[in-house]
Amino acid sequence: xxxxxxxxxxxxxxxxxxxxxxxxxxxxxxxxxxxxxxxxxxxxxxxxxxxxxxxxxxxxxxxxxxxxxxxxxxxxxxxxxxxxxxxxxxxxxxxxxxxxxxxxxxxxxxxxxxxxxxxxxxxxxxxxxxxxxxxxxxxxxxxxxxxxxxxxxxxxxxxxxxxxxxxxxxxxxxxxxxxxxxxxxxxxxxxxxxxxxxxxxxxxxxxxxxxxxxxxxxxxxxxxxxxxxxxxxxxxxxxxxxxxxxxxxxxxxxxxxxxxxxxxxxxxxxxxxxxxxxxxxxxxxxxxxxxxxxxxxxxxxxxx
Amino acid sequence: xxxxxxxxxxxxxxxxxxxxxxxxxxxxxxxxxxxxxxxxxxxxxxxxxxxxxxxxxxxxxxxxxxxxxxxxxxxxxxxxxxxxxxxxxxxxxxxxxxxxxxxxxxxxxxxxxxxxxxxxxxxxxxxxxxxxxxxxxxxxxxxxxxxxxxxxxxxxxxxxxxxxxxxxxxxxxxxxxxxxxxxxxxxxxxxxxxxxxxxxxxxxxxxxxxxxxxxxxxxxxxxxxxxxxxxxxxxxxxxxxxxxxxxxxxxxxxxxxxxxxxxxxxxxxxxxxxxxxxxxxxxxxxxxxxxxxxxxxxxxxxxxxxxxxxxxxxxxxxxxxxxxxxxxxxxxxxxxxxx
Numbered sequence: 001x002x003x004x005x006x007x008x009x010x011x012x013x014x015x016x017x018x019x020x021x022x023x024x025x026x027x028x029x030x031x032x033x034x035x036x037x038x039x040x041x042x043x044x045x046x047x048x049x050x051x052x053x054x055x056x057x058x059x060x061x062x063x064x065x066x067x068x069x070x071x072x073x074x075x076x077x078x079x080x081x082x083x084x085x086x087x088x089x090x091x092x093x094x095x096x097x098x099x100x101x102x103x104x105x106x107x108x109x110x111x112x113x114x115x116x117x118x119x120x121x122x123x124x125x126x127x128x129x130x131x132x133x134x135x136x137x138x139x140x141x142x143x144x145x146x147x148x149x150x151x152x153x154x155x156x157x158x159x160x161x162x163x164x165x166x167x168x169x170x171x172x173x174x175x176x177x178x179x180x181x182x183x184x185x186x187x188x189x190x191x192x193x194x195x196x197x198x199x200x201x202x203x204x205x206x207x208x209x210x211x212x213x214x215x216x217x218x219x220x221x222x223x224x225x226x227x228x229x230x231x232x233x234x235x236x237x238x239x240x241x242x243x244x245x246x247x248x249x250x251x252x253x254x255x256x257x258x259x260x261x262x263x264x265x266x267x268x269x270x271x272x273x274x275x276x277x278x279x280x281x282x283x284x285x286x287x288x289x290x291x292x293x294x295x296x297x298x299x300x301x302x303x304x
Numbered sequence: 305x306x307x308x309x310x311x312x313x314x315x316x317x318x319x320x321x322x323x324x325x326x327x328x329x330x331x332x333x334x335x336x337x338x339x340x341x342x343x344x345x346x347x348x349x350x351x352x353x354x355x356x357x358x359x360x361x362x363x364x365x366x367x368x369x370x371x372x373x374x375x376x377x378x379x380x381x382x383x384x385x386x387x388x389x390x391x392x393x394x395x396x397x398x399x400x401x402x403x404x405x406x407x408x409x410x411x412x413x414x415x416x417x418x419x420x421x422x423x424x425x426x427x428x429x430x431x432x433x434x435x436x437x438x439x440x441x442x443x444x445x446x447x448x449x450x451x452x453x454x455x456x457x458x459x460x461x462x463x464x465x466x467x468x469x470x471x472x473x474x475x476x477x478x479x480x481x482x483x484x485x486x487x488x489x490x491x492x493x494x495x496x497x498x499x500x501x502x503x504x505x506x507x508x509x510x511x512x513x514x515x516x517x518x519x520x521x522x523x524x525x526x527x528x529x530x531x532x533x534x535x536x537x538x539x540x541x542x543x544x545x546x547x548x549x550x551x552x553x554x555x556x557x558x559x560x561x562x563x564x565x566x567x568x569x570x571x572x573x574x575x576x577x578x579x580x581x582x583x584x585x586x587x588x589x590x591x592x593x594x595x596x597x598x599x600x601x602x603x604x605x606x607x608x609x610x611x612x613x614x615x616x617x618x619x620x621x622x623x624x625x626x627x628x629x630x631x632x633x634x635x636x637x638x639x640x641x642x643x
Contacts, residue, residue, distance in 0.1 A: 034439075142315070143322035146618045148580035151598065155614060158602045159334055235448055239584055242450045243599060258451055265454050266462045273458075276451025283446040291442075 028296035035292020041285035049101040056095035057081065060252040064090040069268050085270040087261065093270060096252035097278050103253040104234045104282060107168055111233035112226050114172040119179025120222065124210045126180065127187025138184070141177035149174040150239060157245045164247040167240045168233075175229050182225055186218030220297040227290035231283040238279050254279045312629055316622055321374075323618040327611045328373050332366075334607070382612030387604055392612030396594060400616075401486030402474060403593030406585070407578045409509055410517035415571060418521040422528025422567075426536060427555060437525060444522030449581055453515040453588040460511060472590035474508050475501065516585040520574040524567065531566035535559045565636045572628030576621050 030036055048055065058064075070086045071078050072093075078085065084093040126134040144152065149171075156170035157163075190196060191214065199213050240246035241255025249256055254275040261271035339348065339356045348356065357363045361372055376383070382392040418441075425434040461471045474488050484495045489509070492502040535541065536559050544554045582595035590596065594613060601609035 034442075139318050139322060142319045143326065146319055146323055146622050147326075147614065148576045148583075148617065148621065150580035150583055151614070151617060154583070154599070154602060155330060155610060158610065159330065231446065235446075238448055239450055242448075242584070243587060244603070255448075255450075258448075258454070262454065265458050269458055272451070272454050276448055276455065279448045279451065280443070280446060283448070284443055287442055287446050 025296050029292045032292040032295055034288045035295070038285040038288025038292065041281065042289055045101050045282055045285070046105065048098055049105050052098050052102055056092075056098040057083070058092040058095040060091065060096045060099040061250045062091065062095075064092070066090070069264070069271070071268070072270050084274055085268075087257075087271050088264060088268075091250075093274055096257060097254070097274055099252045100254045100257065100275065100278060101282070103164065103247060103251065104237070104279070107164065107171075107237040108230040108233045108286075110168050111172050111175065111237075112230055114168075115175045115179050115229065116222070116226055118172075119176045120183045120215070122176075123180040123183030124187045124215065127184040128191065128206070128210050128214070134184070137180065141180050144174060145177045150236060153236060153240060154243070154245060157240060162245045162248060164237070164241075164251065164253065167237050167246040170240075171233050171236050174236075175233070178225055178229070179222065182221055183218055186221065187214055190214045190217050223297060224290060224294045227286060227293055231286040231290070234279065234283055234286070308633055309630065312626055316626060320619060320622060324374055324377060324615060325370075327614045328370050330611055330614070331607050377615060382615065383608040385601075385606050385609045387606045387609075392609050393616075395597065395609065396613060396616050398483075398486065399592060399594045399597050401483075402488070402591060403579075403582050403586070403595060405487045405489065406509070406512055406516060406591060406593060407575075407582060409513040410578060410581075411520060411571065411574060413513050413517040414521035414524055414574070418524030419528050419567065422525040423532055423555070423560065423563075425525070425529045426532030429533065434529075437529075441522040441525045444518045445526070447518055447522075449515050449518060450584045450588055452518060453511070453585060456511050456515060457588075469511050470504075470508050474592060475504055512585050512589045512591055515588070516578060516581050519577060519581060520571075523574065523577075524570060527570040528563065528567050531563040532559060535563045538562075565632070568635060569628060569632050572624065572631065575624045575628075579617060579621065 029039075064082075064086065067079065067082060067086050068090045069088055070082050070090075072085045073080045073083045075085075082092050082094070084097065086092055087096070122137060126137045147155075152174045153167070153170040156173060157166050160166035160169060187210070196209065196213055200209060204213060237246055238253070238255030238258070241253045242259045244259055247253035247256045249260055257275040258272065261268075261275065265272050339353055339360070339362065354363075361369055364372075380393060382396070384390065385392055385395055388395065421437050421441075425431075425437045428434055457471055458465060460466050460469045475492075484491050488505040489502070492498070492505045536555075538559075541554060541559050544558045545551070549558075579595070582591075582593060583599060584595070585591065586593045586595035587599055594617070598610060598613045598617075601607075601613065
């Protein structure tokens with residue numbers, strides 16, 4: 001074995017395929033500066049949510065009756081122990097915002113987990129088994145899509161009763177069709193490929209074919225869709241909270257905080273501005289990240 | 305073409321029946337029996353309860369109830385509102401023009417800004433304008449519009465700030481406009497004698513239009529940009545340029561026409577987004593349209609109104625989507641032959 005060959009072998013051994021993939025992913029992802037900014041801001045929010053109890057200066061539902069509607073610290077009449085001011089019953093805005101991040105991220109995670117598992121299973125099975133099962137399933141998805149998602153979610157919450165958990169269930173149902181359609185289409189396309197036939201001939205079972213052979217090859221669009229629905233789920237949950245159908249007061253959920261703050265829009269700008277800003281920045285960060293993911297994972301979907 | 309439409313219609317009918325099934329199930333899966341729900345906390349005597357059950361047909365077997373329900377829908381009978389005792393269809397139709405007016409203004413606003421912005425960004429790809437437009441449109445796409453509405457109210461309506469625009473409703477209380485078409489702009493312009501009513505209608509429209517149009521505007525700008533970029537890279541565009549045609553003509557005539565195929569579809573698909581957005585926008589601005597009506601109906605437990613509204617909204621979305629499909633086939637004949 002010549003020296004050169006040994007060297008080549010050495011270097012390929014050092015970098016495992018997984019690390020190679022990750023490296024390649026990061027290369028494309030980091031080309032998009034916005035995506036990197038989005039990623040870091042998102043990690044920051046995750047950190048805030050994890051450390052909420054440690055870093056928030058007050059308890060989120062503690063009411064300081066002598067400090068009602070105190071403006072932010074830098075304004076006249078502000079108080080440095082309430083940096084972003086207090087709301088109408090004297091609760092610290094900053095602490096409520098910090099704790100609010102938990103509810104938003106929690107909502108996003110649960111909605112994705114539910115829709116991804118159920119939607120992908122249904123979609124793959126539809127694309128794999130075809131026939132009447134596929135027809136019925138896709139018609140049901142069409143029905144869900146025919147109703148605007150927020151209206152569908154509102155009606156579902158009306159049936160289930162208001163609350164954050166029910167809002168998450170309702171949102172998951174309205175997002176399901178996207179995953180079912182996406183994974184069905186991929187499964188149909190992949191099913192005709194040779195490698196699938198090969199593993200079928202080799203005796204792979206149906207479940208193995210669906211989840212181990214086909215699924216990894218349809219992951220890219222699903223991951224991108226998942227990021228998009230993460231941010232939409234946060235928006236929709238906040239919208240339901242705003243309409244009084246999501247998380248119920250005194251939960252420091254951002255949308256619910258906005259609903260409580262509505263009557264003070266002319267007198268106390270900070271109770272309205274900050275929760276909305278928190279929603280906007282979080283959603284923006286995730287969408288930026290989603291753009292980068294799309295570029296890195298699926299060059300076909302890349303917008304020129 | 306006819307085959308194309310028939311195949312689309314064939315998909316539509318089972319979907320619509322599915323929607324009626326959901327709407328039918330809606331009242332029946334609510335916890336508790338429907339009469340107690342409708343009566344609310346007051347409760348009803350057992351005799352009255354039985355009477356009402358018979359009146360609404362809840363005592364019949366499920367399948368029979370559904371057949372009657374479907375038959376009524378096909379005859380345009382969506383039941384009666386439990387609160388106002390008015391037919392649900394009438395209630396819906398009196399409010400519908402308000403939503404259509406707002407949605408049309410919003411989509412016009414979104415297209416007027418989003419389309420040219422997307423074209424310029426594509427032509428000047430990589431420029432500062434391109435980058436900032438993409439940033440703004442991503443922010444618009446990520447916007448919680450219920451907060452955006454409140455912010456605009458603080459800025460433009462609050463007397464401490466600019467105090468330019470009114471906060472709620474469609475018309476100042478000074479005027480009484482008899483609804484002729486239900487479209488406030490048309491009614492005040494052609495059918496009303498009142499001086500200044502038209503101006504007031506426009507004034508009331510500005511903020512809701514911006515709020516409802518923000519997300520469609522962002523989507524249209526982004527999609528126009530990417531559709532234009534794709535088309536600008538095509539050979540026939542290069543040929544047109546090589547022939548020495550002026551740049552404006554190449555962009556406006558050769559490139560834009562093909563890019564519009566994508567853009568028209570995108571605009572059409574915003575209808576569902578607009579109706580969902582109308583729920584929030586109308587709630588913020590007390591706009592008397594169907595979005596606010598449905599939220600109010602949910603809160604007042606007026607379940608027949610919710611049920612009827614659900615069917616109507618779904619039906620409208622489906623019809624609009626069909627029209628968009630049709631238009632798409634019309635401007636892009638390729639799609640008709642690939643099926």
